[in-house]
Amino acid sequence: MKKDLLLIALFVATVALLAGTSSSGVVLNFAMMTLYACLMAQAWNLLGGYGGQFSFGHALFFGTGAYAQAIAQLQGHLDPWAALPLAILAAALVGLVCGALTFRYGLKGSYFALVTLAFAEVFRILALSVPFTGAGVGLMVPLKEGPGNMQFADRHGFVWLALGLVVPGLVLTAWLRHSRFGAWLQAVRDNEDAARAIGVDPFRVKLGAIVLSGAIMGAAGALYVQVFQYIDPGLAYGPTTSVEALVAAIVGGLGTLWGPVLGALALNLLAEGTRSLFGSLPGINMVIYGAVLIVIVMFAPRGVLGLGQSVRRLWSRAQPPSADAAREAARG
Numbered sequence: 001m002k003k004d005l006l007l008i009a010l011f012v013a014t015v016a017l018l019a020g021t022s023s024s025g026v027v028l029n030f031a032m033m034t035l036y037a038c039l040m041a042q043a044w045n046l047l048g049g050y051g052g053q054f055s056f057g058h059a060l061f062f063g064t065g066a067y068a069q070a071i072a073q074l075q076g077h078l079d080p081w082a083a084l085p086l087a088i089l090a091a092a093l094v095g096l097v098c099g100a101l102t103f104r105y106g107l108k109g110s111y112f113a114l115v116t117l118a119f120a121e122v123f124r125i126l127a128l129s130v131p132f133t134g135a136g137v138g139l140m141v142p143l144k145e146g147p148g149n150m151q152f153a154d155r156h157g158f159v160w161l162a163l164g165l166v167v168p169g170l171v172l173t174a175w176l177r178h179s180r181f182g183a184w185l186q187a188v189r190d191n192e193d194a195a196r197a198i199g200v201d202p203f204r205v206k207l208g209a210i211v212l213s214g215a216i217m218g219a220a221g222a223l224y225v226q227v228f229q230y231i232d233p234g235l236a237y238g239p240t241t242s243v244e245a246l247v248a249a250i251v252g253g254l255g256t257l258w259g260p261v262l263g264a265l266a267l268n269l270l271a272e273g274t275r276s277l278f279g280s281l282p283g284i285n286m287v288i289y290g291a292v293l294i295v296i297v298m299f300a301p302r303g304v305l306g307l308g309q310s311v312r313r314l315w316s317r318a319q320p321p322s323a324d325a326a327r328e329a330a331r332g
Contacts, residue, residue: 001174001175001177001178004174004177004178004257005171005174007257007258008167008170008171008174011170011261012163012167015031015035015159015163016163018031018159019031019156019159019160019163025154025155028154028155028156028159029155030268030272031155031159032155032158032159032162032227033268034264034265034268035159035162035163035165035166035264036162036220036223036224036227037244037248037264037267037268038166038169038248038260038261038263038264038265039162039165039166039169039216039219039220039223040058040062040217040220040241040244040245040248040264041245041248041249041252041259041260041261041263041264042166042169042170042173042216042249042260043058043061043169043213043214043215043216043217043220043245044058044213044217044245044246044248044249044260045173045249045252045254045255045256045259045260046172046173046176046209046212046213046216047209047210047212047213048246048249048254049249049254049255049256049259050173050176050182050185050186050189050209050255051185051188051189051205051206051209051210051213052188052189052190053108053112053189053206053209053210054109054112054113054246055112055113055116055213055242055246056113056114056116056117056239056242056246057113057115057116057117057118057119057120057121057242058116058120058213058217058241058242058245058246059120059236059237059238059239059240059241059242060094060098060116060119060120060123060214060237061091061094061095061213061214061215061217061218061221062091062217062218062220062221062224062236062237062241062242062245063120063123063124063127063221063231063233063235063236063237063241064087064090064091064094064123064214064218064221064236065087065088065090065091065217065218065219065220065221065222066087066221066222066224066225066231066235066236067127067133067139067221067231067236068083068086068087068090068091068218068221068222069083069084069086069087069221069222069225069226070139070141070225070231071132071133071139072086072087073141074139074141075132079148079149079150080149080150080151080226081148081150083222084150084219084222087218087219087221087222088215088218088219088222089215089218090218091214091215091217091218091219091221092211092212092214092215092218094214095210095211095212095213095214095215096207096210096211096214098116098119098210098214099206099207099210099211100207102115102116103202103203103206103207103210104203108192117239117242120237120239120242121237123236123237124233124234124236124237124238125233127232127233127236127237128233133233134232136232136233137232138230138231138232138233138235139230139231139232140229140230141225141226141229141230142229143229150226151226151229158226158227161223161226162223165219165220165223169216169219170257170261172212172216173257174257177257181205181208184200184205185205185206185208185209186255187200188200188202188205188206189255217245221236244267247263247267247292247293248260248263248264248267249263250263250293250296250297250303251263251266251267251292251293251296251303251304252264252266252303252304252305253302253303253304253305253306254302254303256303256305258305259303259304259305262303262304262305263303263304266304267292270288270292271288274288
């Protein structure tokens with residue numbers, strides 16, 4: 001745990017140095033969007049990587065956090081700093097309800113993935129229908145620049161805000177790696193029946209994981225609203241957000257502390273390069289994401305963090321068997 005905390009402190013110092021010394025809007029915007037993508041990947045990794053519960057509908061929690069943040073300001077007349085914990089709590093409660101309904105009936109694997117996707121779609125339709133979400137028009141948060149309103153004149157402030165949300169996620173994941181709850185969660189992921197046999201309650205463990213995952217994703221939704229000052233049902237509950245979260249986690253490395261960070265960094269570098277080369281082709285980023293995901297799953301299932309192991313395994317398979325191995329195979 002101490003080693004993880006030391007690495008987290010080093011990460012904070014690196015980002016702080018970048019934010020403190022750079023005046024380039026491009027660099028700061030890249031840092032902000034990478035941290036935002038990292039936050040979403042952390043949320044998905046906690047449930048999908050450590051818990052083994054692959055979700056296709058994490059936009060459910062993102063959208064809930066985003067709408068709660070916007071509604072609390074526009075209709076509840078709260079300042080954004082007071083609205084933020086409410087947005088996180090709202091997303092966590094949706095995670096609690098979603099988990100209670102799905103895990104109670106033993107849904108897992110592809111069934112769980114499809115149910116989460118269905119939940120997100122139901123919430124998207126509801127957001128299109130009810131007036132307090134702005135229906136199809138969406139909600140726009142008025143511009144009131146100032147730290148007290150969580151709106152900053154340049155990207156420096158938003159980098160600090162995103163970092164302030166990412167670091168608790170890193171600390172939570174580090175705790176999960178070394179805690180009893182984390183051991184239970186990974187036991188349920190590896191073999192649910194065996195975990196139950198040694199006294200672990202899979203339902204409660206998975207329920208706790210989806211609540212924590214939903215809370216982190218809700219924080220990402222609240223951050224989105226403060227940065228872009230607008231949210232609508234398609235942005236909040238659409239599949240694009242869910243895809244970005246799961247791809248970054250898988251590309252970086254599932255069930256690891258730094259996988260979401262590396263995955264978010266790699267995908268944002270890829271997105272910037274793609275935008276420069278194919279900016280006139282709409283939707284090309286999703287095509288590239290899909291292609292990268294296929295390559296990672298096929299040739300580097302451990303993600304960027306496990307790339308060395310994946311290369312060594314592929315290399316060993318490509319090498320012809322040694323003479324000793326050939327003789328042993330002939331004897332057999």
